[in-house]
Structure formats: C-alpha cells, structure tokens
Amino acid sequence: MTETQLLSNYIPYLHADIFICASVRSHFITDWEAQILNEINIRHCDGLYGKDKFYAGKDYIVRLEDVHELYTFIEICVKKLQCNNTPSLSEKCGFISINSESVVPYSLKDGHIYVPLFYFEGETGNLGHSAVKLENWDLAYLKFCCRVQGIRNELYTSDSCAVTSLEDIKNYFPPDTQFRPYWPANLIDTQLLINPKSTHINPSGVWIRAPLEVPAPESTFPHTLTASAPVMPQ
Known part of the structure; x- marks a missing residue:
C-alpha cells in the first residue's frame, strides 16, 4: 500500500x-x-x-x-x-567545509551538528571521550551524505556511528578556522x-x-472476514 x-x-x-x-x-x-x-x-x-x-x-x-x-x-x-537549495547549517544534513581544505558530512540532531568521529581519529587527542552514538533516522541522513561523498562502505554501514558535535571539534582547531556549510554543486548527473x-x-x-522473525507455518493462507466476524476486536 x-x-x-x-x-x-x-x-x-x-x-x-x-x-x-x-x-x-x-x-x-x-x-x-x-x-x-x-x-x-x-x-x-x-x-x-x-x-x-x-x-x-x-x-x-x-x-x-x-x-x-x-x-x-x-x-x-x-x-x-538536484542541488535545489543553498547550503545551510540549519538543514538536516550536509557537509561542513573546514578552511576550504577538507569537507566533512554532518547530521543535525536536537539542534546540534554531529560529524563522524572516524574523520578525526589520530588528530584530536581525547575527542573520543565526548563521542555519542548516532542511530536510526539521524544516522540515515549521515549515511546519505557519506554515500554522496563516496566514503568506503565499511566505515558507516552499521546500525550506529560514533559522532561528536561540531562545537567539540572546534576546540581542536585554531580560533580563526572557518567552518562553512557546503554541498557539491554538480550532482545532477550522480548515479544516485x-x-x-x-x-x-x-x-x-x-x-x-526484511523481518528477522520466522513466520509460523500455519500462517501462510489468505484470510477474509465473514459477515458475522467483528471488524474490530471487542
């Protein structure tokens, strides 16, 4: 349906x-x-x-x-x-350009911008202590951006992803570092x-x-209601 x-x-x-x-x-x-x-x-x-x-x-x-x-x-x-909008950090997902040198995907959750921790491993010291798990629909948007960027599947295909907030990331960069919203300009021909x-x-x-549970063997026949059967349980 x-x-x-x-x-x-x-x-x-x-x-x-x-x-x-x-x-x-x-x-x-x-x-x-x-x-x-x-x-x-x-x-x-x-x-x-x-x-x-x-x-x-x-x-x-x-x-x-x-x-x-x-x-x-x-x-x-x-x-x-279709590139029909101007990038903004208020959007549900997108990319952040750091000093126009690197691009990191993000997902917006509860008003906070979260980025994958694996982008910064080895560069940000104890950042892992402030990491949280992104799951469910919040993670779906991050996976979408990772797919757009062509990131290796094994880095983001699980049911959760360790992320950290953009505000925490900023603490590891010089004060004059520029963090700007970004989206690739020419995606209209993307294979997606x-x-x-x-x-x-x-x-x-x-x-x-697909469901994980195994259906009962006796539940493989079509069912219709008879005239005497109640439409809703009493």
Missing part, C-alpha cells in the same frame, strides 16, 4: 543505495492483520491495492512513524541531489538519481528491511 500509493513517484528514480541508508524495519502480518487488510482492500477499496490477497506470515507491515520519516528523508535527498529513460527497475520492497 505504501509503495504503490505514496512512494511510487520516487522509487523508480532513486538508486537502491538511498534506500539502504534508511531501510525501514518490517514485520510479518498476523492472521488478524491479514483479515483486516483484505477487508479494507477488497470490500472498501475495490482492490485499489492489488487483486492478490494479503497473507499472514508472508506480507509485511511497517510503523506509520517510519513511513513519515522515510518520506521526509526521500524528499530531502531528492532536493539535495536514475534517468527516467533508464531500463533499471528497483525491486518491490527495496526500501524495507
């Missing part, structure tokens, strides 16, 4: 790596959830979400909060890849955006992280 009605305008034009940065955790639907979804689709939506029935233990559900976060994430990524004429097709569910 989410893929066909909400994400269909984006999935064909974004490289799968974008979705890997923010893959949404999913769960197998239960018997009851399969019944409800089939009731909604077949009886109330005239098969809007497809003619196939939903199966317990086969089809997935995701949290509504994660769908909201994913949609926002995708919109920000597309805007940045797929040409509409391309024959490449992202597979269904490219944005989902």
Whole structure:
C-alpha cells in the first residue's frame, strides 16, 4: 500500500543505495492483520491495492512513524541531489567545509551538528571521550551524505556511528578556522538519481528491511472476514 500509493513517484528514480541508508524495519502480518487488510482492500477499496490477497506470515507491515520519516528523508535527498537549495547549517544534513581544505558530512540532531568521529581519529587527542552514538533516522541522513561523498562502505554501514558535535571539534582547531556549510554543486548527473529513460527497475520492497522473525507455518493462507466476524476486536 505504501509503495504503490505514496512512494511510487520516487522509487523508480532513486538508486537502491538511498534506500539502504534508511531501510525501514518490517514485520510479518498476523492472521488478524491479514483479515483486516483484505477487508479494507477488497470490500472498501475495490482492490485499489492489488487483486492478490494479503497473507499472514508472508506480507509485511511497517510503523506509520517510519513511513513519515522515510518520506521526509526521500524528499530531502531528492532536493539535495538536484542541488535545489543553498547550503545551510540549519538543514538536516550536509557537509561542513573546514578552511576550504577538507569537507566533512554532518547530521543535525536536537539542534546540534554531529560529524563522524572516524574523520578525526589520530588528530584530536581525547575527542573520543565526548563521542555519542548516532542511530536510526539521524544516522540515515549521515549515511546519505557519506554515500554522496563516496566514503568506503565499511566505515558507516552499521546500525550506529560514533559522532561528536561540531562545537567539540572546534576546540581542536585554531580560533580563526572557518567552518562553512557546503554541498557539491554538480550532482545532477550522480548515479544516485536514475534517468527516467533508464531500463533499471528497483525491486518491490527495496526500501524495507526484511523481518528477522520466522513466520509460523500455519500462517501462510489468505484470510477474509465473514459477515458475522467483528471488524474490530471487542
């Protein structure tokens, strides 16, 4: 439902790596959830979400909060890849240019700018003592910037990343060091955006992280509600 009605305008034009940065955790639907979804689709939506029935233990559900976060994430990524805005440190993610000599990705969390600790290892003494872990959606934005910059995958593909605040970093540089927002100017041809004429097709569910749990063997049959069954539990 989410893929066909909400994400269909984006999935064909974004490289799968974008979705890997923010893959949404999913769960197998239960018997009851399969019944409800089939009731909604077949009886109330005239098969809007497809003619196939939903199966317990086969089809997935995701949290509504994660769908909201994913949609926002995708919109920000597309805007940045198209270079449609002027860099600002108030943005959710981007890069910081240090004295126009080096560029570091950042993610904004709770009003604070965080940068990966691995960029400064060996140069900033005891900076590790002030490090924090960036996780979940805050990390997704940082992963996106790392992907744009072409950083080695092994440095940022885990479920958390040690980061430190920009304010802490500044303490290790001379007072006249310039820290400015930055974004590469020519990204319109990046491989992260797929040409509409391309024959490449992202597979269904490219944005989902498959469930870890194993479905129950008996939960592999389609379900529909009978007339006497309650629509909601009493």
